[in-house]
Amino acid sequence: MLSILAVDDSPSMRKMVNFTLTGAGYRVVEAVDGQDALEKADTHEVALVLADQNMPRLDGIGLTRKLREHPRYKTTPILILTTESSDQMKQAGKAAGATGWLVKPFDPNRLIEVIQKVIR
Amino acid sequence: MADTYNEGAGAGADFDLSQFYQIFFEEAGENLDQMEQMLLDLDLSAANDEELNGIFRCAHSIKGGAATFGFSDVAELTHQMESLLDRLRRHELQPVPAMVDVLLDSADASRSLLARHQSGGQGEAVSTADLVRRIAELAAGQAPTLSAPVPPAPAPAPAPAPVAEPAPAAAPAPASAGGAARALQIQIGPMERMEQADAIKELFRDIAGLGTIEDLPATVPQTRLYAVQTSSTDDDLLDLFAFHVAKEQVQIRSMEGAAPVEPEPADATVQAVSDMAGGAPYGFFPGAPGAPAEQQAATAAQPVANAAGARSAAPRTGDAKSAQMESTTIRVDVKKVDQLINLVGELVITQAMLAQNSQGLDPAAYQQLLAGLADLDRNTRDLQESVMSIRMIPMSIVFSRFPRMLRDVANKLGKKVDLVTLGEATELDKGLVEKITDPLTHLVRNSVDHGIEAPEDRIAAGKPEHGTITLSASHQGGSIVIEVRDDGKGMSREKILRKARERGMDVSDAMPDSEVWQLIFAPGFSTADVVTDVSGRGVGMDVVKRNIAALNGSVEIDSAEGYGMRVAVRLPLTLAIMDGMSVGVGNEVYILPLSSVVESFQVNPDDVSTVAQGSQLVKVRDEYMPVISLERVFQVPRQDQDKSSTIMVVVESDGSRIALLVDELLGQHQVVVKNLESNYRKVANVSGATILGDGTVALILDTSSLVRRARH
Numbered sequence: 001m002l003s004i005l006a007v008d009d010s011p012s013m014r015k016m017v018n019f020t021l022t023g024a025g026y027r028v029v030e031a032v033d034g035q036d037a038l039e040k041a042d043t044h045e046v047a048l049v050l051a052d053q054n055m056p057r058l059d060g061i062g063l064t065r066k067l068r069e070h071p072r073y074k075t076t077p078i079l080i081l082t083t084e085s086s087d088q089m090k091q092a093g094k095a096a097g098a099t100g101w102l103v104k105p106f107d108p109n110r111l112i113e114v115i116q117k118v119i120r
Numbered sequence: 121m122a123d124t125y126n127e128g129a130g131a132g133a134d135f136d137l138s139q140f141y142q143i144f145f146e147e148a149g150e151n152l153d154q155m156e157q158m159l160l161d162l163d164l165s166a167a168n169d170e171e172l173n174g175i176f177r178c179a180h181s182i183k184g185g186a187a188t189f190g191f192s193d194v195a196e197l198t199h200q201m202e203s204l205l206d207r208l209r210r211h212e213l214q215p216v217p218a219m220v221d222v223l224l225d226s227a228d229a230s231r232s233l234l235a236r237h238q239s240g241g242q243g244e245a246v247s248t249a250d251l252v253r254r255i256a257e258l259a260a261g262q263a264p265t266l267s268a269p270v271p272p273a274p275a276p277a278p279a280p281a282p283v284a285e286p287a288p289a290a291a292p293a294p295a296s297a298g299g300a301a302r303a304l305q306i307q308i309g310p311m312e313r314m315e316q317a318d319a320i321k322e323l324f325r326d327i328a329g330l331g332t333i334e335d336l337p338a339t340v341p342q343t344r345l346y347a348v349q350t351s352s353t354d355d356d357l358l359d360l361f362a363f364h365v366a367k368e369q370v371q372i373r374s375m376e377g378a379a380p381v382e383p384e385p386a387d388a389t390v391q392a393v394s395d396m397a398g399g400a401p402y403g404f405f406p407g408a409p410g411a412p413a414e415q416q417a418a419t420a421a422q423p424v425a426n427a428a429g430a431r432s433a434a435p436r437t438g439d440a441k442s443a444q445m446e447s448t449t450i451r452v453d454v455k456k457v458d459q460l461i462n463l464v465g466e467l468v469i470t471q472a473m474l475a476q477n478s479q480g481l482d483p484a485a486y487q488q489l490l491a492g493l494a495d496l497d498r499n500t501r502d503l504q505e506s507v508m509s510i511r512m513i514p515m516s517i518v519f520s521r522f523p524r525m526l527r528d529v530a531n532k533l534g535k536k537v538d539l540v541t542l543g544e545a546t547e548l549d550k551g552l553v554e555k556i557t558d559p560l561t562h563l564v565r566n567s568v569d570h571g572i573e574a575p576e577d578r579i580a581a582g583k584p585e586h587g588t589i590t591l592s593a594s595h596q597g598g599s600i601v602i603e604v605r606d607d608g609k610g611m612s613r614e615k616i617l618r619k620a621r622e623r624g625m626d627v628s629d630a631m632p633d634s635e636v637w638q639l640i641f642a643p644g645f646s647t648a649d650v651v652t653d654v655s656g657r658g659v660g661m662d663v664v665k666r667n668i669a670a671l672n673g674s675v676e677i678d679s680a681e682g683y684g685m686r687v688a689v690r691l692p693l694t695l696a697i698m699d700g701m702s703v704g705v706g707n708e709v710y711i712l713p714l715s716s717v718v719e720s721f722q723v724n725p726d727d728v729s730t731v732a733q734g735s736q737l738v739k740v741r742d743e744y745m746p747v748i749s750l751e752r753v754f755q756v757p758r759q760d761q762d763k764s765s766t767i768m769v770v771v772e773s774d775g776s777r778i779a780l781l782v783d784e785l786l787g788q789h790q791v792v793v794k795n796l797e798s799n800y801r802k803v804a805n806v807s808g809a810t811i812l813g814d815g816t817v818a819l820i821l822d823t824s825s826l827v828r829r830a831r832h
Contacts (some may be wrong), residue, residue: 009177009181010184010185011143011147011182011737012140012143012144012147012185012188012189013184013185013188015143015397016137016140016188016189017139019139019140039523039524039747040518042523042524042527043523043524043527048410051671052184054177054180056177062304068409075409075410076408076409076410077409077410077411078409083180083183083184083187090403090405092404092666093405094408097408097409098405099404099405099408099409099411100402100403100404100408100411101402101403101406101409102401102402103186103400103401103402104184104187104188105184105187105189105195106188106401106402108137109400110401114402117404117412118404118410118411118412
């Protein structure tokens with residue numbers, strides 16, 4: 001079973017994502033912010049990282065940047081969840097090494113659809 | 121549609137998001153409280169980035185959740201708040217009191233809207249139109265603009281992103297005569313005759329000063345998409361368009377923040393899936409790590425439908441009966457919890473006292489009283505259990521720190537170690553959790569440093585290259601057992617005995633393994649050949665043991681040379697209450713922790729032998745153990761000289777056993793532990809005190825110090 005690291009500071013979003021992905025047959029590792037995600041990424045083998053952009057301590061793009069420095073996460077798909085899909089955000093996400101973005105709010109089916117495009 | 125209660129509009133067909141509503145309501149409530157507090161504390165003349173970011177994040181979180189779960193009215197209002205806060209935190213605006221006012225009012229309105237959703241849509245929704253207008257005016261830099269702050273055009277309900285996204289860092293659009301020019305994206309359709317849309321284009325050609333219009337690639341069939349630069353308000357545009365198309369067929373989106381004319385992403389390599397101008401629901405960066413090889417055009421467009429739902433809340437007026445928001449969790453100061461536990465402790469004592477005093481009563485004459493006391497007994501126990509559970513937190517809190525630490529230590533030592541954690545959900549008293557972390561850290565470090573071998577040694581020994589350290593927690597009776605296990609080289613019995621002799625300790629080759637392992641707890645004892653900076657300086661294991669003993673816990677070690685080692689820490693579930701066995705000596709009553717009691721028996725004088733300095737040994741099933749007379753240790757005065765202690769209670773601590781000589785066994789019960797040190801002073805061989813059912817005080821014996829006393 002593939003593991004997905006779901007990073008969001010909002011408990012309700014984490015729960016929703018967890019429920020959605022678990023239902024789609026993935027194992028979900030939750031992290032409450034970027035910093036927490038770094039620690040979880042260290043200790044769990046995850047196939048994909050789904051990170052909220054706006055979080056305390058370390059945001060999604062910052063997390064992406066750090067994960068790309070990690071030998072195990074050079075090529076792991078990282079999707080950024082954001083409420084804005086401005087070009088500025090996209091540029092920053094691309095520069096940090098993100099795989100793509102997904103605009104919040106999203107339909108659970110859409111989430112699965114996007115994930116299935118990148119996960120192997 | 122306006123009156124349809126349409127929660128969860130953003131949800132997919134086969135997903136029921138309503139199960140997450142409650143947690144969202146709680147979370148939003150907390151965010152609103154936090155925002156309110158931060159707004160109240162905000163010093164307008166010296167607002168720092170951290171505060172402004174904090175407030176922004178609150179609004180942002182609520183918006184995200186509200187949009188996801190389909191509470192479009194809340195999403196829209198918080199979106200407006202967020203826009204204003206975004207400009208503030210970017211220092212594009214100077215904070216003024218009116219902003220704090222409107223944000224506080226908006227927080228109240230959000231709370232009331234949320235309460236309405238929580239109650240299933242009962243009561244009238246508060247109107248947010250005025251708030252939205254006030255926020256927009258302030259966000260526009262105080263100057264009351266003529267433009268309608270909320271696009272009256274259908275606003276995409278579950279997708280607040282495209283609606284007037286705040287202009288982050290972008291320079292304001294150049295002002296043209298008559299008002300600020302705005303960059304808009306206008307979608308017309310769906311329509312049957314595409315010429316209708318052409319008529320719209322002609323309007324811009326015909327009416328001087330209306331602005332410019334340019335074609336954009338349409339993304340939805342039967343629609344047209346235009347980039348428009350205009351200084352007219354959305355209302356004005358809609359009125360104009362109404363000659364050719366219905367209002368419902370027009371969607372106006374602000375393009376501020378994007379390049380005014382060129383709606384394509386500035387980076388041409390950014391591949392949005394559809395609807396290029398910032399509205400794409402998702403996308404991948406070509407060539408980015410993990411991006412799919414083929415970029416499929418998404419079939420699903422941004423959910424722009426569901427327009428009516430978005431408007432439902434805004435135009436409502438009338439005094440709203442704002443329902444009170446219910447929260448299902450509360451945060452409480454630990455001190456209050458401790459006070460509660462203390463009071464329950466007192467209640468338990470009182471209850472025990474009543475139970476004891478009522479024992480002699482005639483059941484026939486006092487039937488009702490006795491029934492009441494039985495109820496009291498049961499209720500007190502339930503209450504005690506519930507109250508204690510408040511302080512319980514899962515072991516995962518402790519375990520979560522180890523993966524990182526383990527990795528760092530293993531890297532430093534060039535070892536390969538995997539960590540396995542089991543029983544993370546096992547709950548433990550908060551006070552214990554805090555105190556157990558350091559000793560556990562030490563044990564885990566030791567395992568990596570001394571236990572797990574270097575990768576090449578492991579391979580040579582026929583083991584997997586990666587060592588495994590297992591951390592587990594489980595409940596066993598009234599205690600919790602935390603184990604640190606490794607599959608390293610284990611401890612060498614001979615080596616420990618040799619080191620012990622070098623240190624002049626009294627050891628023999630015939631010592632059982634369990635006692636040999638206990639030697640490593642001696643102060644300054646280390647078998648490490650090489651002192652590393654991770655461990656091996658000989659400080660530690662004795663400290664570990666002392667810390668655990670101070671928690672009424674014990675440490676057991678098991679090891680097999682070449683196969684690994686297991687350290688088991690046994691702790692009581694809580695420090696406040698323990699299961700005790702009360703024993704009588706003379707007129708005194710002492711409590712022994714039940715966890716340390718092994719057995720008790722009537723003394724057979726033949727089994728007791730006196731050795732040097734009057735110390736005694738008792739033989740229990742071929743094992744000799746020291747005898748300690750509590751009468752002598754505590755100098756209990758004895759009035760009845762004929763009576764003497766004739767019962768022995770075997771207690772175990774740190775793998776050693778001793779027999780305590782007592783007069784009688786009184787019973788087993790839960791006792792409320794009162795700290796003697798903080799209320800009086802440290803007393804040798806005593807770990808605390810408790811109040812018995814009859815109101816007298818009994819001392820709780822520190823079995824580990826009694827064992828130490830006997831062994832040295």
